[in-house]
Amino acid sequence: MSAPQGSYYLPSPSPWPLIMSAGLFALALGGALALNHLDAGPWLMLAGAAIIIYMMIRWFGQVIGESEGGVYNPQVDASFRMGMTWFIFSEVMFFAAFFGALFYVRQLAVPNLGADDILWPGYDAAWPTSGPKGPQFTPMGPLGIPLWNTIILLISGLTVTWAHWGLLKGNRGQLIVGLLLTVVLGSTFVALQAYEYIHAYTELDLTLKAGVYGATFYMLTGFHGFHVTMGTIMLMVILGRSIRGHFRPDHHFAFEAVAWYWHFVDVVWLGLFIFVYWL
Amino acid sequence: MASAHHDEHPTGLKRWLFTTNHKDIGTLYLLFSLLMLFVGGAMALVVRAELFQPGLQIVDPHFFNQMTTMHALVMIFGAVMPGFVGFANWQLPMMIGAPDMALPRMNNWSFWILPFAFTLLLSGLFLPGGGPAGGWTLYAPLSTKGGMSMDFTILAIHMLGISSVLGAINIIVTVLNMRAPGMTLMKMPLFVWTWLITAFLLIAAMPVLAGAVTMLLTDRHFGTHFFDAAGGGDPVMFQHIFWFFGHPEVYIMILPAFGIASQIIPTFARKPLFGYESMVYATASIAFLSFIVWAHHMFTVGMPAGGELFFMYATMLIAVPTGVKVFNWVATMWRGSMTFETPMLYAIAFVFLFTIGGLSGLMLAIVPADFQYQDTYFVVAHFHYVLFSGAVMAMMGGAFYWLPKWTGHMYNETLGKWHFWLTAIFFNVTFFPQHFLGLAGMPRRIPDYALQFTEFNQISSIGAFGLGLSQLLFVYIIVQTIRGGKKATDKVWEGAEGLEWTLSSPPPYHSFVVAPTIK
Amino acid sequence: MSNCFKSIAGPAIASGAGLATGIFLMLFSSVAAAAYEYNLPPPATSIAREIMGLHNAIFFICVVIFVLVFGAMFYSIFAHRKSRGYKAAKFHESTTVEIVWTAIPFFILVGMAIPSTATLLRMEDTKTTADLVVKITGHQWKWQYEYLDQDINFFSALSTPSDQIENKAAKGEHYLLEVDKPLVIPIGKKVRFLITANDVIHSWWVPAFGVKKDAIPGFINESWTRVDAEGTYRGQCAELCGKDHGFMPVVVKAVSEDDFAKWVSEQKSQMVASAADSGKTWGKDELMTRGGKAYSANCQACHGAEGKGLPNMFPPMAGSAVAAGPVDAHIKAVLHGFKTGKFAAPMPAFAAQLSDTDVAAIVTYERNAFGNTAGDVIQPSQVKALR
Numbered sequence A: 001m002s003a004p005q006g007s008y009y010l011p012s013p014s015p016w017p018l019i020m021s022a023g024l025f026a027l028a029l030g031g032a033l034a035l036n037h038l039d040a041g042p043w044l045m046l047a048g049a050a051i052i053i054y055m056m057i058r059w060f061g062q063v064i065g066e067s068e069g070g071v072y073n074p075q076v077d078a079s080f081r082m083g084m085t086w087f088i089f090s091e092v093m094f095f096a097a098f099f100g101a102l103f104y105v106r107q108l109a110v111p112n113l114g115a116d117d118i119l120w121p122g123y124d125a126a127w128p129t130s131g132p133k134g135p136q137f138t139p140m141g142p143l144g145i146p147l148w149n150t151i152i153l154l155i156s157g158l159t160v161t162w163a164h165w166g167l168l169k170g171n172r173g174q175l176i177v178g179l180l181l182t183v184v185l186g187s188t189f190v191a192l193q194a195y196e197y198i199h200a201y202t203e204l205d206l207t208l209k210a211g212v213y214g215a216t217f218y219m220l221t222g223f224h225g226f227h228v229t230m231g232t233i234m235l236m237v238i239l240g241r242s243i244r245g246h247f248r249p250d251h252h253f254a255f256e257a258v259a260w261y262w263h264f265v266d267v268v269w270l271g272l273f274i275f276v277y278w279l
Numbered sequence B: 001m002a003s004a005h006h007d008e009h010p011t012g013l014k015r016w017l018f019t020t021n022h023k024d025i026g027t028l029y030l031l032f033s034l035l036m037l038f039v040g041g042a043m044a045l046v047v048r049a050e051l052f053q054p055g056l057q058i059v060d061p062h063f064f065n066q067m068t069t070m071h072a073l074v075m076i077f078g079a080v081m082p083g084f085v086g087f088a089n090w091q092l093p094m095m096i097g098a099p100d101m102a103l104p105r106m107n108n109w110s111f112w113i114l115p116f117a118f119t120l121l122l123s124g125l126f127l128p129g130g131g132p133a134g135g136w137t138l139y140a141p142l143s144t145k146g147g148m149s150m151d152f153t154i155l156a157i158h159m160l161g162i163s164s165v166l167g168a169i170n171i172i173v174t175v176l177n178m179r180a181p182g183m184t185l186m187k188m189p190l191f192v193w194t195w196l197i198t199a200f201l202l203i204a205a206m207p208v209l210a211g212a213v214t215m216l217l218t219d220r221h222f223g224t225h226f227f228d229a230a231g232g233g234d235p236v237m238f239q240h241i242f243w244f245f246g247h248p249e250v251y252i253m254i255l256p257a258f259g260i261a262s263q264i265i266p267t268f269a270r271k272p273l274f275g276y277e278s279m280v281y282a283t284a285s286i287a288f289l290s291f292i293v294w295a296h297h298m299f300t301v302g303m304p305a306g307g308e309l310f311f312m313y314a315t316m317l318i319a320v321p322t323g324v325k326v327f328n329w330v331a332t333m334w335r336g337s338m339t340f341e342t343p344m345l346y347a348i349a350f351v352f353l354f355t356i357g358g359l360s361g362l363m364l365a366i367v368p369a370d371f372q373y374q375d376t377y378f379v380v381a382h383f384h385y386v387l388f389s390g391a392v393m394a395m396m397g398g399a400f401y402w403l404p405k406w407t408g409h410m411y412n413e414t415l416g417k418w419h420f421w422l423t424a425i426f427f428n429v430t431f432f433p434q435h436f437l438g439l440a441g442m443p444r445r446i447p448d449y450a451l452q453f454t455e456f457n458q459i460s461s462i463g464a465f466g467l468g469l470s471q472l473l474f475v476y477i478i479v480q481t482i483r484g485g486k487k488a489t490d491k492v493w494e495g496a497e498g499l500e501w502t503l504s505s506p507p508p509y510h511s512f513v514v515a516p517t518i519k
Numbered sequence C: 001m002s003n004c005f006k007s008i009a010g011p012a013i014a015s016g017a018g019l020a021t022g023i024f025l026m027l028f029s030s031v032a033a034a035a036y037e038y039n040l041p042p043p044a045t046s047i048a049r050e051i052m053g054l055h056n057a058i059f060f061i062c063v064v065i066f067v068l069v070f071g072a073m074f075y076s077i078f079a080h081r082k083s084r085g086y087k088a089a090k091f092h093e094s095t096t097v098e099i100v101w102t103a104i105p106f107f108i109l110v111g112m113a114i115p116s117t118a119t120l121l122r123m124e125d126t127k128t129t130a131d132l133v134v135k136i137t138g139h140q141w142k143w144q145y146e147y148l149d150q151d152i153n154f155f156s157a158l159s160t161p162s163d164q165i166e167n168k169a170a171k172g173e174h175y176l177l178e179v180d181k182p183l184v185i186p187i188g189k190k191v192r193f194l195i196t197a198n199d200v201i202h203s204w205w206v207p208a209f210g211v212k213k214d215a216i217p218g219f220i221n222e223s224w225t226r227v228d229a230e231g232t233y234r235g236q237c238a239e240l241c242g243k244d245h246g247f248m249p250v251v252v253k254a255v256s257e258d259d260f261a262k263w264v265s266e267q268k269s270q271m272v273a274s275a276a277d278s279g280k281t282w283g284k285d286e287l288m289t290r291g292g293k294a295y296s297a298n299c300q301a302c303h304g305a306e307g308k309g310l311p312n313m314f315p316p317m318a319g320s321a322v323a324a325g326p327v328d329a330h331i332k333a334v335l336h337g338f339k340t341g342k343f344a345a346p347m348p349a350f351a352a353q354l355s356d357t358d359v360a361a362i363v364t365y366e367r368n369a370f371g372n373t374a375g376d377v378i379q380p381s382q383v384k385a386l387r
């Protein structure tokens, strides 16, 4: 706020936003068509995704170039930080909707169904349940993979922090090793999660269609898994940039943004572990 | 340093497609909003034409429902929300002494998502089975049974959500990080304050809507049972999640209007805003309360009495901070030295008519009475008073207020006054009788009605067409002002206060390249 | 107009509210002919009367607040204008005033909340024993009424002829508010409603009773009423439930206890008669006539009067492959419903709402009307075998 105004970097006109919107449009339109079994759908989605990925590479590439080129003053840096913070807050609210759904069905919907002897006589409303007409399944317990995954994510939270210390001290080796470890841990998490899904589908009959339990289970863990995947990719980018010598102890917004994101993913997982697997 | 060479910007189409300038983007938003007002308005006119007489005359019931649904989606997500973001883009940097918005490229992205999202949404109308027809509230399970346009709608809402959240992030960051030295939070113009709080509401509410429609999508296509009792889900859960978004959403649409009124009234009363601090706190209280009142839209779904009482009390409480605002506006006028140019007329009408809508809202909040009002035209009357004479008329006032600053030309005052009176009168002719229709028992969202409702429906339909035609005058005045007219001074209005009036009319491409000093 | 305001909130408030409405009307409405309804319909239960009292009271308070606030504003607009040479004062805050106008509204609200809470708690008292229990199920687009203890079960659908809706015939007095078979309840008795739905959310609403409750598929909502006087009370579905949401009225006939008992025994004997129906063998003409009627009552909403359907929403009956194919498949389609996914909605199951004779008649009709020429005649016994 106190920086001289004239030095706030104002980017020149850019084609990326428009093209990005077009990519998003193709992805959404393709998605809608694909859901309705129209042949063009998947292709359009693919095209949309390709445009988006290409655009992100170019757009972020430009931002990285500008950042390393030194055009961003501390005030710009502060804008980015605030932006990232509020973006993470919006993600928190997205997850809140699904957690809210979980609490609602457990505390209200399912007990109400159980108390109803006219429409659903004999329905025993004990969680976990797939509802009065749902299929049989075995729920996913907290021990085993979920517990391991909790430990993995918690450790990975420590390793990014350790990497951050390395960056602050100017110890590039520690930075790179720390990030590498985090990427490995993140990938392990995703792999284990995938294994858990296969196990659930093939052996527990726990599918997306297994009533509200299946729905909340897969939507919550699935969106979380998607976020871990994105986070891991972001970590890889940061790792690559660190290897190339990007970032300075006093100028490394991208690193911090990714680290925050990673901690956010971590915290969401704790919520999942407690409310989806454990209680 | 950087700004110097950015003054040469592309011209022609590229200027608008690639722009990173807050004024250009603001203009795009405002024009888009105007276009959508007409698209949504045209749909409302289809609705009103069908309702002119009992019996089915013009459209079949299925198409009627599509029109009602699309009308609301287009008005809310296309006309009102982008309209206010347009005002924010133009005004915030100028009001806080900044060169531009904090994140200019993202700003452009927020806008350009909109035309694509609306292409997706509106194309639903041309699909086999027609557009979405389950009401803008998309209640499950009606919407899980809808045709393929429902998927288009859901994905369009996702895109709109991205746009709104990005836009809101940009606004918060701009306000918190780009203020000129000395512009403390409590010196910010009220419009900036209301937008800061609105942006917070947007970031908190839009992702929840995204979650709700995602669940709809998976219920439709991937076999989940969020809203299906057979699988342990609950259709009412959709309503809870939707309204957790939906109620903050209605304040998203009114808080910036409060902000605009709070700029206009002091200017023409030639007297500072009364109770600035209490205005800020009232806005914040409204925002806070907006998250704990959602179930007042669901009094008839069969909640336990305790829940109904809680939501009734919380809802009623909102009248207190809103009342503070209304009283403050009146107190600002009190012993001022008032003149009544078009913006002031709009601001006064805003306060007057919004209060009618607010008071009918309060009546709706009384649970036993709401059992009679719910899903009748009484509700329709309520929300058009707060949305049209609230949000839309505030924007019209704001447009007349700042148009001279933006274009450098004065608008035609006589025509402006004509537009005001036509709009205000026809608005009331359209929507006042709807209160009576609702009380007498006419449900909303019906294409045909029993005979005792005929007269008021006819009055309402005549009013609607008058209201629609009057808006052509609005467009004419805007075009005329852009193209020429009396040169506007920098200050434009005698009583105007604030940084934007220290800039030239029209302002330079980058608003404050050198930070102004604030006393 | 004054009879609209028979309120329990005391004659003072009632006439005050009447006066206030009057002022509003003079301001905003050009005509005040007797045909216009400005307020809630006349209540027929004590709850509805309480609601009306509440409504009138809060409306009155709102009008007073409104008049005071805008009286001040318009005085200011008149007096404090530049054209009259008024010089602007400089004040811009006053803590005292602000506290006062925060506190006063708060207390007004408390005053409104107290009677509202009391009324609400009385409305929600579904637990005390009821004299009669009726289960109400919303279907697209008709109501089903089941008298749980009396073993009576029937459907109630709009009876306004489509000619009136399509403006080919003059509209009757109860246009859109009439049904083939109304709900019948005794007066002076506590009738408990168990409300649910079969497909999407509907809402069962009778304004004169002050009862409106959403009918939610898979869940049961409770409500109750005790009607004062005999009469026919009309309402409508109050939750958007698809295409014909505007065409599913609620009609309730409140009758004396004796008449109610008579009605119940009539229903019983009718049920016996219709059971006998399905035993006999029917001729084609009989079935076609009955089928045509039953078709327009049950199927026309979706498949259209001329059997043309609605593109991509509902398949046509004219030229339908099912109506030309094997009879059993056709009967099963009607009895049990199905979904191919080619259309947005499923074909609903009619087994619960149509008798064997009706299904036989409808299927016969569909196979031989709309230009279809399957030629066969279906007997109730064939339907019974496929249930």
Ligand code: HEA
Pocket (backbone or CB within 6 Å): B137, B250, B251, B253, B254, B296, B297, B298, B315, B316, B318, B319, B320, B322, B323, B324, B326, B354, B355, B357, B358, B359, B360, B361, B362, B364, B365, B366, B370, B373, B374, B375, B379, B382, B383, B386, B387, B390, B391, C062, C065, C069, C104, C105, C106, C108, C109
């Ligand atoms: C801009 C949009 C906007 C705004 C600002 C409001 C403001 C309010 N609304 Fe409204 N509302 C809608 C948009 C809005 N609403 C929409 C779109 C719907 C329908 C959605 C749908 O179903 O499609 C709706 C529906 C709706 C319902 C549900 C009705 C139903 O379906 O049964 C209710 C119920 O409580 C309600 C209440 C309120 C209240 C109490 C306020 C309060 O904020 C009003 C506060 C203001 C005042 C009270 C006036 C000023 C105050 C004074 C002068 C002080 C003194 C006053 C007193 C002490 C009384 N609204």
Ligand code: HEA
Pocket (backbone or CB within 6 Å): B037, B038, B039, B040, B041, B042, B044, B045, B047, B048, B068, B069, B071, B072, B073, B075, B076, B079, B080, B134, B135, B136, B137, B380, B384, B387, B388, B391, B392, B430, B444, B445, B446, B464, B467, B468, B469, B471, B472
């Ligand atoms: C900001 C929001 C907003 C605005 C501005 C409006 C504006 C209007 N609305 Fe809307 N309305 C809603 C939000 C809004 N509405 C919502 C949320 C619903 C609920 C939907 C639901 O139930 O799901 C609703 C529902 C609704 C209904 C109830 C429908 C039903 O229940 O079936 C009606 C009926 O009269 C109506 C009428 C109107 C009219 C006459 C206007 C007028 O103000 C419009 C004036 C007209 C214009 C400004 C356009 C002028 C156009 C022309 C002159 C034609 C030009 C031709 C071309 C386009 C080439 N609206």
Ligand code: CUA
Pocket (backbone or CB within 6 Å): C138, C139, C141, C201, C202, C203, C237, C238, C239, C240, C241, C242, C244, C245, C246, C248
């Ligand atoms: Cu049934 Cu609306």
Ligand SMILES: [Cu+2]
Pocket (backbone or CB within 6 Å): B246, B247, B250, B294, B296, B297
């Ligand atoms: Cu609300």
